[in-house]
Amino acid sequence: MSAPSAPLGLYVHWPYCARICPYCDFNVYRAKGRDTAPLLEAMLADLARWREITGPRDLVSVHFGGGTPSLMEPAQIEAVLETAGRLFGLAPGAEIGLEANPAEKARFAGIRAAGVERLSLGVQALDDESLARLGRDHGTAGALEAMAAAQALFPRVSIDLIYAREGQSVEAWEAELTRALGFGLDHLSLYQLTIEPGTAFAKRAERGALLAPPEETAAAMFEVTQTLTQAAGLDPYEISNHARGRAHQSRHNRLYWTGADWIGIGPGAHSRIGAPRTGGRLGASALDRPERYVEGAAKGTAQAMETISALEDAQERVLMGLRLAEGFDRAALRAATGHDVDEAEAQRFARQGLLVLEGERARLTRAGRLYADGLAVALAPGG
Ligand SMILES: C[S@@+](CC[C@H](N)C(=O)[O-])C[C@H]1O[C@@H](n2cnc3c(N)ncnc32)[C@H](O)[C@@H]1O
Ligand code: SF4
Structure with missing residues (x-):
């Protein structure tokens, strides 16, 4: 531990x-017609079990994700924060973040009053036709109103946009992103649309009813994204995340990217704590279905625990660390896991201009970031 x-x-x-x-x-x-009281109770019981496992440790961040946590009642958010504070303690200046759907803007004031200080808003697109195609229950005007409301209420606001949408040209994305950069936000999450297996979009794509832009177009959009955000003073500090300096980065997400520790509560949440060199890394996945999770929490079986081997841990750390512009420290990787990257692959990628090796640090170049996942697999030990 x-x-x-x-x-x-x-x-x-x-x-x-x-x-x-x-x-x-x-x-x-x-969400329709659900009684969410049993879920809240289960999450609080799960949190108490985590406290038994971790022992006394302050929380540096609490992140409400989903799903749509902006559908939580402010009293439910408060209950989680109060219990987290009582069981663990919140470190001074802890990041308290929540993902919100613009359609829930009437709830933002309550969410702020409950103690949330960072809101990330799922704007997704800045034109009504795209929003309709994405199946969103808000238009552009509604999303912008929600953004303005969030900026007035929360010290930190980020928005999510999805690019490489069906029918979107590089020029259209350039114009949309330029507009988004004009809102003066300090953080943007810009995701390339992924057609995920099993989704309605995947079914549409299979029958030829949805045509995602070709790979070259998506790659050109990624390039435009890097150039425009940088020119506007937002560092592309992670593949999909852009912040005005270190202070505005998502501190919670940095825990994932740097192989730090986090615990998760709620259906399907994942956790990682500890490191093999100091006694083993523990992984956990909560039961997916809310009803099962609620039943499990009552019996203390909501979480399936697993031991993450040193090799798996090293692979995860490389995969996540390469997402950061600053990359990762190989000495820290060895200290945590006893493994290092594949030296021959590292040298090959460096010669190809995809990877930079500076002392113990390994990071992707801008060209390398386009192939981050593939490079990480080849670079990781045992890959
Ligand atoms: C939990 S949601 C954010 C909050 C809220 N549920 C909403 O949608 O407004 C997290 C974000 O992941 C992104 N996302 C989800 N599925 C995606 C996909 N298939 N491709 C790209 N981005 C995706 C969206 O930008 C979304 O805002
Ligand atoms: S993107 Fe849509 S379905 Fe996914 S979590 Fe957000 S609101 Fe829910």
Whole structure:
């Protein structure tokens, strides 16, 4: 297990959405007509069990994700934060973030009052036709109103946009992103549309009813994204994330990218704590279906625990670390796992201009970032 002082984050998965977007393969369920009180109770019981496992450690972040956690009642958010504070303690300046759907803007004031300080808003697109195709229950005007409301209420606001949408040209994305950059936000999450297996979009694509832009177009959009965000003073600090300097980066997400520790509560939430060199890395996945999770939490079986081998741990750390512009430290990788990257592959990628090796640090070049996942697999030990 990690030293008690090592940073620990808490992820809270709220699995309900007003409606399910046709591109989304997260662990989500229709909210309509649900009594969510048993879920909250289960999450709090799960949190108490985590405290028994981790022992006393302060939380550096609490992140409400989903699903649509902006559908939570402010009192439910408050209950999670109060219990987290009581069981663990919140470190000074802890990041308290929540993912919100613009359609829930009437709830933002309550969410702020409950203690959330960072809101990330699923704007997705800035034109009505695209939003309709994405199955969203808000138009552009509604999304912009929600953004303005969020900026007035929360110290930190980020928006999510999805690019490489059907029919979208590089020029159209350039114009849309330029507009988004004009809103003066300090953080943007810009995701390339992924056609996830099993989603409504995947079914449409299979029968030829949805045509995603070709790979070269998507790659050109990625390039445009890097250039425009940088020119606007937002560093592309991670493949899909852009911030005005270190202070505005998502501190919670950095825990995932740097192989730090986090615990997760709520259906389908994942957790990782500890490191093999200091006594083993523990992984956990919560039961996916909300009803099963609620039953499991009552019996103490909501989480399936697993031991992450040193090799798996090293592979995860390389995959996640390469997503960061700053890359990762190989000495830290060896210290945590006893493994290093494949030296021959590292040298080959460096010669090809895809990877930079500076002392112990390994990071992708801008060209390399286009192939981050493939390069990570080849580079990781045992890959
Ligand atoms: C949990 S949602 C954000 C909050 C809220 N549920 C919403 O949609 O407004 C997380 C984000 O993941 C992104 N996302 C989900 N599925 C995606 C996909 N298939 N391709 C690209 N981005 C996706 C969207 O930008 C979405 O805002
Ligand atoms: S994108 Fe957001 S609102 Fe849509 S289904 Fe996924 S989690 Fe729910």
